[in-house]
Amino acid sequence: MNSYRQALSKLKETLGDSKVFDDPKILYAYSFDASGLSSGRPFCVVRAFSREDVVATLKVAHKYSIPVTVRGSGTSLTGASIPSENSIVLDLSPMNKxxxxxxxxxxxxxxxxxxxxxxxxxxxxxxxxxxxxxxxxxxxxxxxxxxxxxxxxxxxxxxxxxxxxxxxxxxxxxxxxxxxxxxxxxxxxxxxxxxxxxxxxxxxxxxxxxxxxxxxLPEKIVRLLALFNRVEDAGRVVAETRRNGIIPLIMEFLDRNVLKFVREATGLNLPEAEAAIIADVDGPSEAVWRYAEKLKKIMERCGAFYVKASDDPSEMEKLYTARRAAYPACLKLRPMPAVLIEDITVPPSKIPEMLKSIYIIAEKYSVPVVVFGHIGDGNLHPVIYTDPRKPDLWSRAEKCFEEICLAAVRLGGTIAGEHGIGLVKRKVLVKELEERKSLKALELMKKIKYVFDSKGIMNPGKVFL
Ligand SMILES: Cc1cc2nc3c(=O)[nH]c(=O)nc-3n(C[C@H](O)[C@H](O)[C@H](O)COP(=O)(O)OP(=O)(O)OC[C@H]3O[C@@H](n4cnc5c(N)ncnc54)[C@H](O)[C@@H]3O)c2cc1C
Missing domain, CATH: 3.30.465.10 (Uridine Diphospho-n-acetylenolpyruvylglucosamine Reductase; domain 3)
Incomplete structure (x- = not known):
């Protein structure tokens, strides 16, 4: 503990009291990120205002071999920005020029x-x-x-x-x-x-x-809302769209329950359906409605029972708000105290099969699962509800999480499209590489980590088990 005291006084001496904090209330506030997980309490927080502040902090951390967890805004969904026990949290939010x-x-x-x-x-x-x-x-x-x-x-x-x-x-x-x-x-x-x-x-x-x-910026955008009676029909839209030479700006998926949660959480007047797709096409003003009409026909051919395209700003804003509210609404109205959020990504042609598998796996483990995501690039975010106080339910949720991950890998996809690995996906990362017969890749990653960080002080415990 002596080295911690020395490090703290060195940090305060170099950076000044106004940038270094060890008040327990402040340390507690920095113990979380948006994943909802908590881990160790940091031993201090440094708010960096410049590269020089970062250099000074890392020199002290390196000298005393103290772990450092860098923090942007703490919105990680995988526990990546949760500090490990007795680490320095390096908050970069003041570096905002x-x-x-x-x-x-x-x-x-x-x-x-x-x-x-x-x-x-x-x-x-x-x-x-x-x-x-x-x-x-x-x-x-x-x-x-x-x-x-x-x-x-x-x-x-x-x-x-x-x-x-x-x-x-x-x-x-x-x-x-x-x-x-x-x-x-x-x-x-x-x-x-x-x-x-x-x-x-x-x-x-x-x-x-x-x-x-x-x-x-896109010259003009037209936004479409399509509703489906069958989830797999919505899933087929992505491949059909690509087959017809259209790359939408966005293409988002919300299932029946997510639509319901968004409706209840935001008060937005959204229709009921088994699945909805919100899609944008963009381009030059002269051409964009032509793309939108083409996409509308594709959606109808895939089985949509309702498709509306609009360039009315308030109508467009309503749909955008609905999609952005999806995850917060899933949290606000959660039927259970905790969630595990997936980030699987599969090739567009495999989306219908992936969607089907998610609901079958959820039923197998008897856990509530709702699905939304960036379907346009094959990236889905099934949200698995669970309760850490109930070991049986927690274990079923974990198994469900793992099996959905493996289903994605077996369809030629990956466990993590955009949220990273953090704490939550360390085990499934190993499973993915095992499945690909590529554990060697993990070995190489660990060696690279060592080359950069031979003392292992940067965000220890994350990514690798
Ligand atoms: C409601 C909600 C919706 C989200 N939607 C999406 C989405 O659609 N797509 C998506 O990809 N993600 C999404 N996320 C996840 C998250 O917002 C992103 O991962 C985001 O990029 C994290 O930024 P942050 O500043 O909060 O990083 P933090 O959570 O603070 O840090 C994330 C990781 O980056 C490291 N880090 C941060 N800054 C630096 C730096 N300057 N140098 C080195 N390492 C650094 C941290 O140590 C940590 O490991 C969502 C999260 C929430 C809460």
Whole structure:
């Protein structure tokens, strides 16, 4: 404990009392993230205002071998930003400057604590945006999005953050700073350490500056709502859409129960159906209605009993709000105290089979499961309800979680499309790699972690069992 006392006084001496906190109430507030899990209590919190603050913190942590958990906004759904016992929480939210918008060279430079919606509000003034849009965009930080390789609704067309990061400034665990990538349209710098950092969940270093590619805002969007009597029919829309040469901007799925929860939680007047799809098509004004009509016909051919396309702003906003409210509504109206949220992703052609499997597996283990997700890129978020106070129910929920993961892997998919591994998916990551006969990959990951962080101080206990 002596080394902790020394580390604390060194941090206070270097950074000043106003940036270092060890008040138990503050430590408690930093003990959680949006996963609802809790773990150890940090031993102190550092609020970093600059790269120099990050360097100073990591130098102390490295010297005294104290774990560090980097925190953006704490919206991780996998427990990635929960501190391990007696760690330093490095809160980057004060590093929230938009440093440069460069439209001609096609990038924006930000500090990691900038909130994603704030970034896109600023870029909108220039007619640009950064497309990936996790439903937490009003809260989550850009640094957290890069560290999680976050996706979102527009992933259907634009993928995850990985596709948008051009360069990063990173402070390594010993306090040294490196610059990875370049803000140019092509860059081949040997082995891509840049891409190792994206999705690294705070395990390899601290991202202190981010260069992101920017894209012109869609000229016009038409939003469609389609309702289905059979979940698998909704599932067939994605493959049919692609077969017909349309890549929607968003394509979101909500099942009967999620629709009900959203209706009750938001008061929005949403129709009843076994499944709903909310989809956007975008493009030049002259063409977009043509795409929308084509998509409407595809949805009807797949069995939709109702499809409405609209460019009326209030109608569009209502549907967007409904989708963004899906997860909070599932939590607000939960029939049981806890949830396990999945993040499986399968090839578009396998979505109908995946959806069917989810409900069969839920029935097998007799646990309530509701489903929503970014169906346009095959990414589904089944929500499994459970209760940690009831061991039998908890164990059935865990088995259900695992079996859904494995069903996705067996259909050629993965256990984690965009939420990362954190604490929650460590076991199923091993199962996925086992299933692929690729445990060697896990060994390589651990060696890479060691190369970056030989003392193992960065976010210990996460990703690897
Ligand atoms: C209601 C809700 C909806 C969501 N919807 C989506 C969605 O649609 N798509 C999606 O992908 N995710 C979604 N998420 C999950 C979450 O919002 C994303 O993973 C987001 O990117 C996390 O950002 P954050 O700033 O909160 O990161 P945090 O939770 O603070 O951190 C996440 C991880 O990144 C690390 N980290 C954070 N900043 C840095 C940094 N600068 N350098 C190094 N490591 C860092 C942390 O140590 C941790 O391991 C949702 C969450 C909620 C609560």
């Amino acid at each position: 938009i440093i440069e918008v460069n439209v001609v060279d096609g990038y924006v430079v930000v500090e990691p604590g900038v909130r994603l919606d704030d970034l896109n509000s600023e870029l909108a003034k220039y007619g640009y945006f950064v497309p990936p849009d996790p439903a937490s965009s009003s809260t989550c930080s850009v640094g957290g999005c890069v560290a999680e390789d976050a996706g979102g609704m527009r992933g259907a067309k634009y993928g995850t953050f990985r596709n948008w990061v051009l360069a990063l400034e990173v402070v390594l665990p010993d306090g040294e700073t490196v610059f990875l990538g370049e803000p140019v349209m092509k860059c081949r710098q040997g082995l891509s350490l840049l891409h190792l950092m994206i999705g690294s969940e705070g395990l390899l270093g601290v991202i202190t500056k981010i260069y992101l590619k920017i894209w012109p």
